[in-house]
Amino acid sequence: MNRNVCVYLDFLTPAQEETMATCAKENGYTIAFFSPDQLEQAKEHAQSCQAIIANSPALLQAAPATLEWYACPNAGVEGYCNNPDWFKNPNTILTNCAGAYGVTIGEHMVMVTIMMMRNELLYTTAATEHRWGITQPMRSIRGSRVTVVGTGDIGCSFAAHVKAMGASHVTGLSRSGKARTNDFDTMLTIDQLESVLPTSDVIALSLPNTPETAGLLTRERLAMLPTSAYLVNVGRGNVLDQEALMDALNNDQLAGAAIDVMIPEPLPSDHPLWDTKNIIITPHVAGDMSLGYTADKAVSIFCENMAHFAKGEPLNHTVDRTKGY
Amino acid sequence: MNRNVCVYLDFLTPAQEETMATCAKENGYTIAFFSPDQLEQAKEHAQSCQAIIANSPALLQAAPATLEWYACPNAGVEGYCNNPDWFKNPNTILTNCAGAYGVTIGEHMVMVTIMMMRNELLYTTAATEHRWGITQPMRSIRGSRVTVVGTGDIGCSFAAHVKAMGASHVTGLSRSGKARTNDFDTMLTIDQLESVLPTSDVIALSLPNTPETAGLLTRERLAMLPTSAYLVNVGRGNVLDQEALMDALNNDQLAGAAIDVMIPEPLPSDHPLWDTKNIIITPHVAGDMSLGYTADKAVSIFCENMAHFAKGEPLNHTVDRTKGY
Known part of the structure; x- marks a missing residue:
């Protein structure tokens, strides 16, 4: 299996991308970042990926059954839980970022x-x-x-x-x-x-x-x-x-x-x-990613999990899709 | 000297008046309460008082030189410090309620x-x-x-x-x-x-x-x-x-x-x-007396000081009029 990670997020600063890239390299992964207007490129790249870090049902649905881990920056992930058909493989692990907010x-x-x-x-x-x-x-x-x-x-x-x-x-x-x-x-x-x-x-x-x-x-x-x-x-x-x-x-x-x-x-x-x-x-902004602390915390959750994933260890913040959180 | 206290405040609840009346009685004082529309009555009564509890320059200026203590519910009392002529007697003690806010x-x-x-x-x-x-x-x-x-x-x-x-x-x-x-x-x-x-x-x-x-x-x-x-x-x-x-x-x-x-x-x-x-x-409301806690705290400061005053002890929250607080 290719050790590829596909990242499709809209809030990362260059420093946060750098942190994730360094972590990926240390753990033997090749990581690729796609900006919000690059959904099609992300979908194409996702075909060869073990992991996707994104909040995009469209990208998830385009991913192959070989996807092992889908990491979402949200705390609430009910859409992913209520739509099991978004995952081609029911064993794909879903993680959220409860803890960042x-x-x-x-x-x-x-x-x-x-x-x-x-x-x-x-x-x-x-x-x-x-x-x-x-x-x-x-x-x-x-x-x-x-x-x-x-x-x-x-x-x-x-x-x-x-x-x-x-x-x-x-x-x-x-x-x-x-x-x-x-x-x-x-x-x-x-x-x-x-x-x-x-x-x-x-x-x-x-x-x-x-x-x-x-x-x-x-x-x-x-x-x-x-x-x-x-x-x-x-x-x-x-x-x-x-x-x-x-x-x-x-x-x-x-x-x-x-x-x-x-x-x-x-x-x-x-x-x-x-x-x-x-x-x-307020227009659903209480947990907006514009606060650097929140984005930093999400990035640190991704990186910790990347290290666990590389070693085959259980991931943190895994979602029980039957419970919904 | 008459052991009389004159109270002229606009925020007291019946329960807070009761607390002050009980405290006055325990310390051997006769206490009289005047409502905001009773300034003239308060002025007349103040002639026989050792102490006034109020935020009223008009009442203070009407008080006799025998006034020993003027207790103000405010934290900021610069008006009283900047106008020494409001006090007929420079030895009248001024206390504030810093600590209630x-x-x-x-x-x-x-x-x-x-x-x-x-x-x-x-x-x-x-x-x-x-x-x-x-x-x-x-x-x-x-x-x-x-x-x-x-x-x-x-x-x-x-x-x-x-x-x-x-x-x-x-x-x-x-x-x-x-x-x-x-x-x-x-x-x-x-x-x-x-x-x-x-x-x-x-x-x-x-x-x-x-x-x-x-x-x-x-x-x-x-x-x-x-x-x-x-x-x-x-x-x-x-x-x-x-x-x-x-x-x-x-x-x-x-x-x-x-x-x-x-x-x-x-x-x-x-x-x-x-x-x-x-x-x-905001229209100078951060420390408004409508919060029961604040008014309760001011009342407790008055009562503590009434006990000290009765025993001839130094009062708390005395204001150094040369410093202004």
């Missing part, structure tokens, strides 16, 4: 949480209109009860931040009921969600999109949150009932929501989400 | 720092216009060099937050070159400011308004910051050359500024600050 998405979550607590958008609007805004009531992360649904790298990062800022109680929920950090005061399993909703000041959703998480926060469960609660969603839009979220916000049944993910994306200009009360909408 | 202003500083680093205002504008915003470059507190000028309660709170979020180096500057926490990697005296400007990714100003701090950040010093730097000001507007700040922002000599304090306040609608590039303006 905790820093950037964690900071986003802190930012929007404080923005909601301080009614920052009202001051922004006032400033746009050259008005000295009217003082708004404010709340604080200190003393708040924060519930984090999904305790991977992203949820753990947010938990650490709010804990350090004095949140009075941080509850984490995961499939297993376990987490990798000590920043949670309580750990629960996802099916215990309803028990913690009525006492959550902030609920943060950082779950992958899997059959198990889709529709988790139903209209009935949203109604169990206090009317003073704030919701943050950075996972996937389908984790909640979006119609019910809009109703809850517009009827003051919820104090605010900050959503970086929604349905559909991009959101069309005539969608009612835009005009929903007390909502902060 | 670290939590709220610290969170504000974290919020605006991340907002600038992630170009959040561009997404807000896009959302207002029902547009899916274009992905902007972003930066992170992690790995940033943060300079905090003024290391009282507020500066220390911000330093702790950014350190916990992974700032690579946090430098504090104070009059003495000392700080009360270990969250600073380096402590300098204020007159060493120029040495640290060229390597600051973020410069946060949390200084009281004193003759020493007025005009500290001159046009020349602002020009020593990297063009990629962000500035946060939560102290007083006159600490920097506001014209020079506008020029620096409009000419891309500075990446952003978030100012909660400015000259004048309120800012008139035709002031050029509003349309300055990459600026976040």
Whole structure:
């Protein structure tokens, strides 16, 4: 088998390419980089490759059955899990870059949480209109009860931040009921969600999109949150009932929501989400690769795995396609 | 002397009044509360009082020379220091509530720092216009060099937050070159400011308004910051050359500024600050008393001091009127 690796990514700096090229050479691989406009060349080259590093269903589908490893820079890889026919060979290993996004998405979550607590958008609007805004009531992360649904790298990062800022109680929920950090005061399993909703000041959703998480926060469960609660969603839009979220916000049944993910994306200009009360909408940028740290981390995950791959060792960040993460 | 205390504040909840009344009783004082529309009644009552708890130059000026203690809920008390004639008796003790604002202003500083680093205002504008915003470059507190000028309660709170979020180096500057926490990697005296400007990714100003701090950040010093730097000001507007700040922002000599304090306040609608590039303006609300924690902390400072006052002990948070803080 040719020891060839095909890289088709849109965020690499020359220094990051150099890092990957050096790593490939050390591990006996020939690596080729293709820019976003070189899909056809990448497809052609992929025919002789053991590994592809890309986020491109088109390239994956063009790859031969001899492809052994497909490395994706994303954290969420539900498309790859839900479309097994994208892989000619069911044994091709899929890895993601969960672990690269905790820093950037964690900071986003802190930012929007404080923005909601301080009614920052009202001051922004006032400033746009050259008005000295009217003082708004404010709340604080200190003393708040924060519930984090999904305790991977992203949820753990947010938990650490709010804990350090004095949140009075941080509850984490995961499939297993376990987490990798000590920043949670309580750990629960996802099916215990309803028990913690009525006492959550902030609920943060950082779950992958899997059959198990889709529709988790139903209209009935949203109604169990206090009317003073704030919701943050950075996972996937389908984790909640979006119609019910809009109703809850517009009827003051919820104090605010900050959503970086929604349905559909991009959101069309005539969608009612835009005009929903007390909502902060960001266009799926919380984990954007423009932060050097995030891209560096993804590159280091690729390189570590290349070394494992060369030695025939198990890879890190492998995705269980039946679970979806 | 009558053991009377006159309270004239606009933020007390019934529970906080109760706390103060109980404390007064325990310490042998008679305490009277006046609402914001009762200035004349408060003035009359103040004639027989040993102590006044208020932020009202008018009430202070009406007080007799026998007033022993004037307790102000503010952190910044430059007006009281710059107008010695407000006190009939130069020996009247002035206390402030520095120490009540670290939590709220610290969170504000974290919020605006991340907002600038992630170009959040561009997404807000896009959302207002029902547009899916274009992905902007972003930066992170992690790995940033943060300079905090003024290391009282507020500066220390911000330093702790950014350190916990992974700032690579946090430098504090104070009059003495000392700080009360270990969250600073380096402590300098204020007159060493120029040495640290060229390597600051973020410069946060949390200084009281004193003759020493007025005009500290001159046009020349602002020009020593990297063009990629962000500035946060939560102290007083006159600490920097506001014209020079506008020029620096409009000419891309500075990446952003978030100012909660400015000259004048309120800012008139035709002031050029509003349309300055990459600026976040909040209407002096970072330390607003609407946060229960802040008001509770001020009340606890009043109560602690009432106990000290009753025993003839030195008070906490006394202001040296010649220094201005």
